[in-house]
Amino acid sequence: MSVQQNYRTGATLAGYNFAFLDEQTKRMLRRAILKAVAIPGYQVPFGSREMPLPYGWGTGGMQVTAAVIGSKDVLKVIDQGADDTTNAVSIRRFFVRMTNVATTEKTRAATLIQTRHRVPEIPLSEGQILVYQVPIPEPLRWLEPRETETRKMHALSEYGVMHVKLYEDIAQHGHISTAYDYPVVVNGRYLMRCSPIPKFDTPKLNMNPALQLFGAGREKRIYAVPPYTEVKPLDFEDHPFEVERWPESCALCGAGDSFLDEVILDDKGSRMFVCSDTDYCGERREAGHTGRMSAPYKAEAAE
Amino acid sequence: MTNLDQTPLLSVEALNKSFGRQAACRDVSFELWPGEVLGIVGESGSGKSTLLNAIAGRLSVDSGKVLYRTGGNDIIDLAAASEAQRRHLMRTEWGFVQQHARDGLRMTFSAGANIGERLMALGQKHYGSLRDTALDWLQAVEIAPDRIDDLPRTFSGGMQQRLQIARNLVTRPRIVLMDEPTGGLDVSVQARLLDLIRRLVQEHNVACIVVTHDLGVARLLAHRLMVMRRGQVVEAGLTDQLLDDPQHAYTQLLVSSVLSV
Numbered sequence: 001m002s003v004q005q006n007y008r009t010g011a012t013l014a015g016y017n018f019a020f021l022d023e024q025t026k027r028m029l030r031r032a033i034l035k036a037v038a039i040p041g042y043q044v045p046f047g048s049r050e051m052p053l054p055y056g057w058g059t060g061g062m063q064v065t066a067a068v069i070g071s072k073d074v075l076k077v078i079d080q081g082a083d084d085t086t087n088a089v090s091i092r093r094f095f096v097r098m099t100n101v102a103t104t105e106k107t108r109a110a111t112l113i114q115t116r117h118r119v120p121e122i123p124l125s126e127g128q129i130l131v132y133q134v135p136i137p138e139p140l141r142w143l144e145p146r147e148t149e150t151r152k153m154h155a156l157s158e159y160g161v162m163h164v165k166l167y168e169d170i171a172q173h174g175h176i177s178t179a180y181d182y183p184v185v186v187n188g189r190y191l192m193r194c195s196p197i198p199k200f201d202t203p204k205l206n207m208n209p210a211l212q213l214f215g216a217g218r219e220k221r222i223y224a225v226p227p228y229t230e231v232k233p234l235d236f237e238d239h240p241f242e243v244e245r246w247p248e249s250c251a252l253c254g255a256g257d258s259f260l261d262e263v264i265l266d267d268k269g270s271r272m273f274v275c276s277d278t279d280y281c282g283e284r285r286e287a288g289h290t291g292r293m294s295a296p297y298k299a300e301a302a303e
Numbered sequence: 304m305t306n307l308d309q310t311p312l313l314s315v316e317a318l319n320k321s322f323g324r325q326a327a328c329r330d331v332s333f334e335l336w337p338g339e340v341l342g343i344v345g346e347s348g349s350g351k352s353t354l355l356n357a358i359a360g361r362l363s364v365d366s367g368k369v370l371y372r373t374g375g376n377d378i379i380d381l382a383a384a385s386e387a388q389r390r391h392l393m394r395t396e397w398g399f400v401q402q403h404a405r406d407g408l409r410m411t412f413s414a415g416a417n418i419g420e421r422l423m424a425l426g427q428k429h430y431g432s433l434r435d436t437a438l439d440w441l442q443a444v445e446i447a448p449d450r451i452d453d454l455p456r457t458f459s460g461g462m463q464q465r466l467q468i469a470r471n472l473v474t475r476p477r478i479v480l481m482d483e484p485t486g487g488l489d490v491s492v493q494a495r496l497l498d499l500i501r502r503l504v505q506e507h508n509v510a511c512i513v514v515t516h517d518l519g520v521a522r523l524l525a526h527r528l529m530v531m532r533r534g535q536v537v538e539a540g541l542t543d544q545l546l547d548d549p550q551h552a553y554t555q556l557l558v559s560s561v562l563s564v
Contacts, residue, residue: 156387160424164409167423168416170430171452236430 013097019066020098025049029067029222033213036224041186042154043137048220058091058116059217061133065114068129068213069095074102076110081118081259081276088116105279117180119201121258121280124210126227132195134216137223139183139193159191162234170239179244185232186225194231200243200259205231250275253284254291310372312337312510313358313478318367318382320350320357327353329534331367335478340504340511342525342542344518344557350534351514355480357382358512359399360389374477394424398471398479398509402486404463407470408455414441414466415451421474440469444499461492465499472503479504481513485520497523518561522546530554 017023025047032046051059069075075095079088083105091114092103104110107122114131124130140150143161153159162183169177182199186192194205195214205212205225212225225231235241249256251272258280260273272293275281285294311334320328327350335341343351356362358369360381369381374396381389393399401407408417415437422433438448444465446458455463464484471479484500485493501524504511513524521528522542529539530553538551549555 152386156390158390158424160420160426163423163428164412164416164420167419167430167433168412171413171415171434235428237428238430 016098018071018099019069019095020051021049021063021066026067029063032222033064033067033224036213036222037211037226039190040225040229041190041192041223043221043223045220046222048217051217052094053090055218056135058087058114058133060215060219060222061114061116061131061217062091062094062215063217064131064213064215064222065095065112066098068131069099069101069112071099071101073099073112074104074110076104076107076113076279077115078113078118078120078277078279079116080261081120082278084278106283107279117196117198118259118276119197119204121255121275121277122283123204124208126209128210130208130210130212132197132212132214134193134195134214134221135218137193137214137216137219137221139191154190157189159185159234162191163236166234166236166239170236176235176239176241182241183234185234187229188232191234192223192225192231198244198259199233199241202231202233202241203243207231246273248273249291250281250284251291251293253281253289253294255281255284255289310378311335312339312372314368314370315358316368316370318354318357318369319365320353320362321365326534328357328364331531331534331536333529333536333539335510335512337477337510338504338508339527340513340525342521342528343512343514343531344516344521344528345531346557347516349531351516351531352482353534354531355482355512355514359393359397359480360384360386371478394421395474396477398474398476400464400467400471400479400481400484402483404455404460404467407467408463410455413452413454414446414458417455417466417470418473420470425474436473440473441466443472443503444469445495459492461488461496464488464496468500468503472507472509475507476509478510478512481511483515483517484513485515485517493520500524518546518558530557 028047032044036042036044049063051062053059075092077088077092079085082088095101096103107120112129116133138150140153143165144150166176180198181193181196182202184192184194184202194202207228207230209227211227214223233241246260250258250260251274253275255275258275258277261276263272263274265271313335316332318328318331331354343354345351353362357364364382367382370378371381372378415434418437418440419433422436427433437451441448441451446462446465455466458466485496488496497520515521525542528542528545530537532553538545538554546558549558
């Protein structure tokens with residue numbers, strides 16, 4: 001049977017187990033995930049497998065997804081908020097071939113969402129699982145190169161040095177300039193890297209009803225934020241945590257409450273800001289919202 | 304010296320440490336009183352630095368006790384204390400000044416961040432007050448306040464060493480251990496640093512253990528001296544007494560071998 005036929009007939013690829021990984025590997029992953037959920041924010045080591053994708057392209061997230069996916073799941077894959085970028089498309093296609101599950105671009109319809117670098121704008125609900133792809137799980141890595149030492153620091157909650165980094169931000173730039181991968185304390189105990197999501201998304205982790213799982217393939221670590229867990233960003237009393245703001249709202253849907261990408265339009269300095277979450281932007285446009293640049297196009301179409 | 308209490312701040316009892324067959328410290332015992340500066344002198348390889356590292360808990364000891372009287376007047380044996388307790392003490396009530404400033408500093412963070420680190424580790428989370436403290440300490444160690452946001456690598460060797468001292472003293476430790484604090488600095492910088500250490504030690508009433516091979520440094524800084532050779536303490540006593548009237552043959556050799564100009 002060729003791959004193409006498989007795709008059409010709905011059977012998964014011959015010779016491969018459901019969701020690519022063998023059952024023993026999935027069992028090992030699930031044990032690591034259970035431990036991670038039991039100790040929020042704690043990095044659980046696991047035996048990372050080689051995936052048909054290079055390290056750094058989401059192998060950790062894919063292994064976590066493969067371990068938790070079931071045949072009735074509805075999968076959504078996003079990359080920088082978009083459903084149609086290379087990484088998202090290839091990972092979604094991989095899981096369709098390997099599991100034949102239904103896929104969606106709708107945040108509300110998905111039961112399982114694998115993400116790279118964003119949390120969807122539409123609030124998640126109970127029963128949903130959000131899987132993050134993590135490049136470097138250790139928040140103390142650039143401050144302390146020794147793994148033995150960082151583990152000790154986690155064990156003894158010695159997190160003062162993380163504030164040294166934020167101090168340095170303010171000293172050099174006048175404000176906390178860390179814009180992504182913002183350090184947070186989970187459940188009042190473990191310091192955690194929330195993968196390279198913009199700090200705009202950091203507050204969404206707090207008390208989220210969905211289960212959030214983090215997988216780092218190259219670094220061989222899994223960690224988790226269970227539903228309704230407190231996630232607190234680090235800050236100073238006189239320099240509180242703040243999220244980014246934009247001078248404009250989305251040029252297509254007019255949203256003023258979403259994370260915006262800046263798009264350069266020509267070499268004369270014109271630019272537009274547009275929602276990074278394509279599903280959110282699309283849903284708003286369907287509902288009739290318009291932005292600065294969408295109105296004239298619609299008018300043209302009507303003529 | 305003031306404030307001498309009835310019990311010593313630190314008492315080391317029969318400390319032994321060996322590396323394989325090589326005994327680095329043999330039956331070392333001594334006491335350190337509040338506000339006192341104890342010098343440890345001896346040739347290289349005599350076990351001075353090993354002793355210092357063992358006291359600081361950086362090395363595990365083979366046998367013996369390191370009894371420390373904490374700020375809350377509890378006596379704890381550091382050789383048997385939990386790592387968590389030891390590390391906490393090292394960040395608060397103890398300081399360690401390394402011979403090479405770059406071992407004791409965070410070279411990629413500014414001077415202000417280096418001074419503030421211990422305070423932040425203790426939970427201080429007000430940027431403004433951290434900065435004020437850093438400015439005060441820069442002044443105390445004679446570094447221009449406008450260097451607060453500069454990286455230590457832009458500092459001279461002497462400045463780096465002074466920054467390291469400020470970084471340690473910021474939590475007002477009760478004991479500071481110094482491993483060759485003036486090593487590798489030229490003579491005029493050494494003299495200035497020695498003056499500074501003397502002044503700070505007096506002002507803040509900290510007890511110090513200073514390891515050095517330089518008898519001149521020992522003479523200037525230390526109230527009391529211990530002479531080590533092959534892991535053993537061969538002679539101990541008041542600095543002036545010991546240097547002016549050495550009793551042990553090795554101390555005599557050490558004193559007579561100092562070059563005078």
